[in-house]
Amino acid sequence: MSLRPGRPGSKGWPDALFRAAAVTCAALICLLMAAFFVELARNAWPSIRAFGFGFLTTSTWNPVTRTFGALSSIYGTLLSTLLALLIAVPLSLATALFLVKLAPPGLAKWVRQGVELLAAIPSIIFGMWGLFVFAPYMADHVQPFLQSVLGFLPLFKGPTMGIGILTSGVILALMVIPFITAVMRDVFTMTPPVLEEAAYGMGATTWEVVRRVTIPYGVRGLAGGVFLGLGRAIGETMAVTFVIGNNHQLSASLFAAGNSIASTLANEFTEASEPLYRSSLIELGLILLVMTFLIQIAAHLWLNRLGRASGRTA
Amino acid sequence: MMDTTYDTMETTGRSTPPFPLRSRARRRAFDTMVRIASTAAALFALVFLFWILAVVAKRGAAALDWTFFTSLPSPPGGEGGGLANAILGTAAMTVMAALIGVPLGLFTGIYQSEFGRGTRFGSFVRFTINVMLGIPSILSGLFVYTLMVVTMGHFSGLAGGVSLAILIFPYVARTTEDMLGLVPDAMRESSLALGAPRWKTTLGVVFRAARSGLATGILLSVARVSGETAPLLFTALNSPYWPKDFAEPTANLTVTIFNYAMSPYSDWQRLAWGASLLITLLVLVVTVFTRWRVGEVET
Numbered sequence: 001m002s003l004r005p006g007r008p009g010s011k012g013w014p015d016a017l018f019r020a021a022a023v024t025c026a027a028l029i030c031l032l033m034a035a036f037f038v039e040l041a042r043n044a045w046p047s048i049r050a051f052g053f054g055f056l057t058t059s060t061w062n063p064v065t066r067t068f069g070a071l072s073s074i075y076g077t078l079l080s081t082l083l084a085l086l087i088a089v090p091l092s093l094a095t096a097l098f099l100v101k102l103a104p105p106g107l108a109k110w111v112r113q114g115v116e117l118l119a120a121i122p123s124i125i126f127g128m129w130g131l132f133v134f135a136p137y138m139a140d141h142v143q144p145f146l147q148s149v150l151g152f153l154p155l156f157k158g159p160t161m162g163i164g165i166l167t168s169g170v171i172l173a174l175m176v177i178p179f180i181t182a183v184m185r186d187v188f189t190m191t192p193p194v195l196e197e198a199a200y201g202m203g204a205t206t207w208e209v210v211r212r213v214t215i216p217y218g219v220r221g222l223a224g225g226v227f228l229g230l231g232r233a234i235g236e237t238m239a240v241t242f243v244i245g246n247n248h249q250l251s252a253s254l255f256a257a258g259n260s261i262a263s264t265l266a267n268e269f270t271e272a273s274e275p276l277y278r279s280s281l282i283e284l285g286l287i288l289l290v291m292t293f294l295i296q297i298a299a300h301l302w303l304n305r306l307g308r309a310s311g312r313t314a
Numbered sequence: 315m316m317d318t319t320y321d322t323m324e325t326t327g328r329s330t331p332p333f334p335l336r337s338r339a340r341r342r343a344f345d346t347m348v349r350i351a352s353t354a355a356a357l358f359a360l361v362f363l364f365w366i367l368a369v370v371a372k373r374g375a376a377a378l379d380w381t382f383f384t385s386l387p388s389p390p391g392g393e394g395g396g397l398a399n400a401i402l403g404t405a406a407m408t409v410m411a412a413l414i415g416v417p418l419g420l421f422t423g424i425y426q427s428e429f430g431r432g433t434r435f436g437s438f439v440r441f442t443i444n445v446m447l448g449i450p451s452i453l454s455g456l457f458v459y460t461l462m463v464v465t466m467g468h469f470s471g472l473a474g475g476v477s478l479a480i481l482i483f484p485y486v487a488r489t490t491e492d493m494l495g496l497v498p499d500a501m502r503e504s505s506l507a508l509g510a511p512r513w514k515t516t517l518g519v520v521f522r523a524a525r526s527g528l529a530t531g532i533l534l535s536v537a538r539v540s541g542e543t544a545p546l547l548f549t550a551l552n553s554p555y556w557p558k559d560f561a562e563p564t565a566n567l568t569v570t571i572f573n574y575a576m577s578p579y580s581d582w583q584r585l586a587w588g589a590s591l592l593i594t595l596l597v598l599v600v601t602v603f604t605r606w607r608v609g610e611v612e613t
Contacts, residue, residue, distance in 0.1 A: 299444075
């Protein structure tokens with residue numbers, strides 16, 4: 001490596017200052033990350049001390065009696081994220097397939113830009129559209145249909161209100177599709193043409209090439225795309241807050257109103273004047289922080305393995 | 315990686331070839347089905363994009379008039395009124411966030427690409443940047459609440475700006491690192507060999523070579539945070555008055571949309587749609603414009 005890290009002093013004080021500024025900023029972002037954990041843990045401490053581990057396993061959320069449990073928020077967060085991924089991952093895979101293998105290049109460019117534009121729409125706009133347009137549509141058309149076909153399952157029981165976990169999941173799916181599609185598209189284009197051409201040469205159809213060559217070759221990268229979508233969906237706030245219904249009761253039905261960690265924070269934080277109430281909400285935030293942190297670590301380790309496996313340094 | 319197919323075959327002891335033997339017609343038919351499904355999936359995303367944009371354009375256009383841009387909101391249940399204060403507040407807080415977040419991000423990117431390459435601290439910083447990029451924006455609001463709102467004793471526009479700056483910081487750091495990384499080392503070496511100091515090499519030569527990429531990253535990050543709501547909920551809060559002082563709760567478009575949409579007054583809901591159109595237009599125009607410019611450079 002010809003470029004050694006700059007030696008302070010070798011070019012006088014301006015260079016030393018320049019380097020110091022760069023190091024300070026780099027150190028600052030590390031400090032910032034540490035400060036997130038310290039600050040939230042410090043402010044959540046009264047709640048941690050009052051409820052202990054039971055905070056994670058009870059769903060009572062009663063500001064009047066000052067009893068708080070995070071279970072319904074955690075349940076709603078995980079369930080809506082799971083739904084979002086169940087919808088978004090196959091659709092993203094199919095869209096990426098369309099962009100790379102099927103569409104003519106001119107069309108693919110426009111479709112790709114359209115899908116990416118979906119990611120630029122602010123979260124609150126998804127919320128507005130979700131509350132005033134999409135939730136009524138779900139209530140009038142989609143949910144009655146699901147109930148008539150699959151109504152025997154507890155998942156699809158109950159009144160069809162439009163707002164609730166299912167609608168949140170669908171909107172979250174729309175919001176993460178652009179991110180997952182972008183990663184999957186990149187992974188597909190990285191497959192060596194020789195491998196695919198060999199399969200085509202043996203008479204395989206496009207689907208068989210994708211199923212037997214492209215997907216197995218890029219499976220780790222595809223999983224990386226799913227991680228990205230997971231991280232995005234789990235902390236999404238405004239769109240979910242508009243349509244999830246804000247209800248602390250646990251329910252097996254996807255039609256029921258629920259809540260997520262982020263939506264509970266958005267709805268209740270400014271109204272929580274009582275210290276223990278506020279501290280419990282901050283503990284919810286701390287739980288979300290730990291969740292996203294673990295997802296990032298998993299993604300990091302995964303991508304490092306990916307880098308080693310394909311002989312590149314990540 | 316391809317070996318795995320054969321491994322499983324050997325361990326299961328089956329002698330079937332990797333491609334199951336099916337009739338040609340059946341394989342063709344299945345392939346056609348997949349093609350149709352995949353085209354439908356791409357259409358699915360586009361349909362929703364146009365649906366959302368059409369709704370926002372139609373309902374928003376009905377609310378945008380002269381008073382929307384010039385007057386204060388009406389009292390609850392009142393007629394008319396505008397969101398001039400919120401437009402001003404959002405603009406001011408976004409500018410403040412950019413002034414704080416962009417330099418911090420640029421210098422972190424400089425460290426990563428010019429000083430920290432291959433060092434352990436450098437890879438730790440890269441990991442941190444990734445983590446910070448993945449932190450939900452509402453937690454930035456919560457963090458700044460505990461740090462600034464509690465200590466100062468009240469909600470403020472300053473806290474709102476800081477919580478947005480925290481979102482810009484890692485984003486700009488990441489794009490700066492990526493963009494400076496694309497500049498060939500030969501340019502740095504030439505500049506240093508001519509006797510230019512390090513800072514001049516970075517700011518005068520490397521930055522110049524990477525300027526369109528840097529500008530894109532900065533513009534996209536600023537556009538993105540201008541549409542953020544969650545970080546402002548517990549920091550800037552909202553206000554029905556003109557923004558006078560950053561030490562006080564500051565009006566802004568996104569929290570106004572949230573509050574007004576949830577209100578029972580139809581005039582307020584109308585204003586919320588107007589604000590939605592304004593924010594969407596702003597974010598989309600900046601995004602499309604910068605993408606288009608990058609596209610021009612690439613081709």
